[in-house]
Amino acid sequence: MAKADGLDLIAVGRSCVDLYGEQTGGRLEDMLSFAKYIGGSPTNTAVGASRLGLDAGLLTRVGEDHFGRFIREQLAREGVDTRGVVADPARLTALAFLGIRDPDTFPLVFYRENCADMALEAGDIDPAFVASARAVLINGTHLSQPGVFAASMEACRLARAAGGKVVFDIDYRPVLWGLAGKDAGENRFVADAAVTARLQQVLPLCDLIVGTEEEVHILGGSTDTIDALRAIRERTPALLVCKRGAQGCSAFADAIPDSLDQGVVGRGFAVEVFNVLGAGDAFMAGFLRGWLRGAPLAECCEWANACGAIVVSRHGCSPAMPTWEELQAFLRDEARPFRLREDAALEHLHWATTRATGYPSLTVLAMDHRSQFEALCERTGAAPERIAGFKSLALRAVDRVAAGDPGFGVLLDGRFGMRALEAAAAYPYWIGRPIELPGSRPLEFESSADVATELATWPANHVVKCLALYHPDDPQELRERQERQLLRLQDAARKTRHELLVEIIASRGGEVAEDTAARAIERLYALGIRPDWWKLEPDDRAGAWRGIEDAIVRNDPHCRGVVLLGLSAPQDELIASFAAAAQAPIVKGFAVGRTIFADAAEQWFAGTIDDEAAIDDLARRFAILVEAWRDAKQRAQTQAIRETA
Structure with a gap:
């Protein structure tokens, strides 16, 4: 366990933005678009360690720029302590461009001239912060320049003085030592006596040293791996772990034997190599999850090998890191496919367990209506151009009620609500955005002919909302056509890394019995559709919600939850339906529109009320529903406690 009020691990060093080519099988010169992730070896390991359940922090510098803010925000989402992340106003955040050409070629270009993380200095290091951790992790890149060398050594000394451990990831990139051309970022080895001498200065402080065979060669000063390990052993009693790619790893706690196979070797895993970049950082995270929690050495090696195998199957470094639950599922599954990224269950588990913090509640003002606003303009004689203005008022109304609470949200469309969507970027609220053609059945x-092309233009925090007028008893041809569209949409949303909300309205297609919604959900789950959210019709039958919750929990226990839609129901009728829905923990709140905005919109478009009056009315009606939902949830929780007492 971590020290009281402290951390298991603090990683020190590189922190950058990785721009990963989204096209594979070609030169970096021919890649057209790039995915943006946080990167840098220590940063990747901190993320991986956090996902595996360790309390991890990072000590680095980032620019006081957009990319620096992105790194800080993403680290916070990952649960990594950012107290040691210093904003540098004089330097830019480092960048790296990466690509996947073939199983052996991974072009890599570093943009690290006078970058923020290489300006880390000893004065940036808070002794109390370092002393709070059980271990610090340093890496070889941050021994390449005097300032960062001093900072790394200071972190080691402070950790040792406080009784902590020192972990050294050799992390040798010749280009970052000036030993290779700037277009040779993927080059892993250039022999250099000066580099060896610099790296060896840290050895007396180390408790654990991890590296590939090439990295062991540079640290030991020999291209014979056993000889290099023995040279390292002469200078340190640390546990030595040599990563061996597809052969797993070999660990040496004592004297170095004559063969790598005579070390402690954890179980290896045969998977197709898609991308080796980041696998070593995942290996380190997996090993530290065991080592810092006192697991047997062979188990540490097995977890490390497994984490590396998972990451070599995926795009990216930090986003590919497995969670603890995912790692356990991988280790249990002996029937996993060789092409691991085709394991749908594992990929869904990865997606579901790496999302940002969950929502204990979510109350949303739905303003994504399009045809209804067009009809309102026709009825009142208002110009359609005014619709955008009213939708922007709705965002202000939500903010008045929410006051910064991220458990609130808005549903806004890109056709009439684009100005409000743009403004919403400045707020902490949940944002949903529709993709369906209104009324289509x-x-x-x-959108464009290719829905994935459309979603690729949406910001990452926009949740894709899709309304399907879907009944489980629809004619087969109609039902299957709609299902194909939902499957297509889910595939697009996963590939563009957007969350998906599926809204089901069955009442337009036939009678809604107590089990209708549950049967629709079961049917869609059976097809492999696993949305992050469901949006469902109100129902005052408790049995209906028990069936819905059972269907969701059995098929996807990681589903974020259900929000209720309003269907223009009168306020009192909608509030009355809350009582039954609130009894199901899976129901997190509502996403209601016309019940709230209908009267204000009618008057505003007719010119009988101004902006402030419209905002007042929207906020008042929204607040009434919010309080009614909270009251219904509180009553349901009180009743549940009484029943179990």
């Missing part, structure tokens, strides 16, 4: 998308 069978389902069609309001």
Whole structure:
């Protein structure tokens, strides 16, 4: 366990933005678009360690720029302590461009001239912060320049003085030592006596040293791995771990034998190599999860090998890191496919367990209506151009009620609500955005011919909302056509890394019995559709919600939850339906529109009220529903406690 009020691990060193080519199988010169992730070896390991359940922090510098803020925000989402992340106003955040050409070629270009993380200095290090951790992790890149060398050594000394451990990831990149051309970032080894001498200065402080065979060669000063390990052993009693790619690893706690196979070797895993970048950082995270928690050495090696195997199957470094639950599932599954990224269950588990913090509640003002606002303009004689203005008022109304609480949200469309969507970027609220063509049955998308192309233009925090007028007893041809569209949409949302909300309205297609919604959900789950959210019709039958919750929990226990839609129901009728829905923990709140905005919109478009009056009315009606939902939840929780007492 971590020290009281402290951390298991503090990683020190590189922190950058990775720009990963999204096209594979070609030169970096021919890649057209890039995915943005946080990167840098220590940063990747901190993320991996946090996902595996360790309390991890990072000690580095980032620029006081957009990318620096992105790194800090993403680290916070990952649960990594950022107290040691210093904002540098004089330097930019480092960048790295990466690509996947073939199983052996991974072009890599570093943009690290006078970058923020290489300006880390001993004065940036808070002794109390370092002393709070059980271990610090340093890496070889941050021994390459005097300032960062001094900072790394200071972190080691402070950790040792406080009784902590020192972990050394050799992390040798010749280009970052000036030993290779700037276009040779993927080059892993250039022999250099001066580098060896610099790296060896840290050895007396180390408790654990991890590296590939090439990295062992540079640290030991020999291209014979056994000889290099023995040279290292002469200078340190640390546990030595040599990563061996597809052969797993070998660990040496004492004297170095004549063969790598005579070390402690954890179970290896045969998977197709898609991307080796980041696998070593995942290996380190997996090993530290065991080592810092006192697991047997062979188990530490097995977890490390497994984490590396998972990451070599995926795009990216930090986003590919497995969670603890995911790692356990991987270790249990002996029937995993060789092409691991085709394991749908594991990929869904990865997605579901790496999302940002969950939502204990979510109350949303739904303003994504399009055809209804067009009809309102026709009825009142208002110009359609005014619709955008009213939707922007709705965002202000939500903010008045929410006052910064991220458990609130808005649903806004890109056709009439784009100005409000743009403004919403400055707020901490949940944002949903519709993709369906209003009223389409069978389902069609309001976008380009390729829905993935459309979603690729959306910011990452926009949740894709899709309304399907879907009944489980629809004619087979209609039902299957709609299902194909939902499957297509889910595939697009996963590939563009957007969360998905599926809204089901069955009442337009037939009678809604107590089990209708549950049967629709079961059917979609059976097809492999696993949305992050469901949006469902109100129902005053408790049995209906028990069936819905059972279907969701059995098929996807990681589902974020259900929000209720309003269907223009009168306020009192909608509030009355809250009582039954609130009894199901899976129901987190509501996403209601016309019940709240209908009267204000009618008057505002007719010119009988001004902006402030419209905001007042929207906020008042929204607040009434919010309080009613909270009251219903509180009553349901009180009743549940009484029943179990």
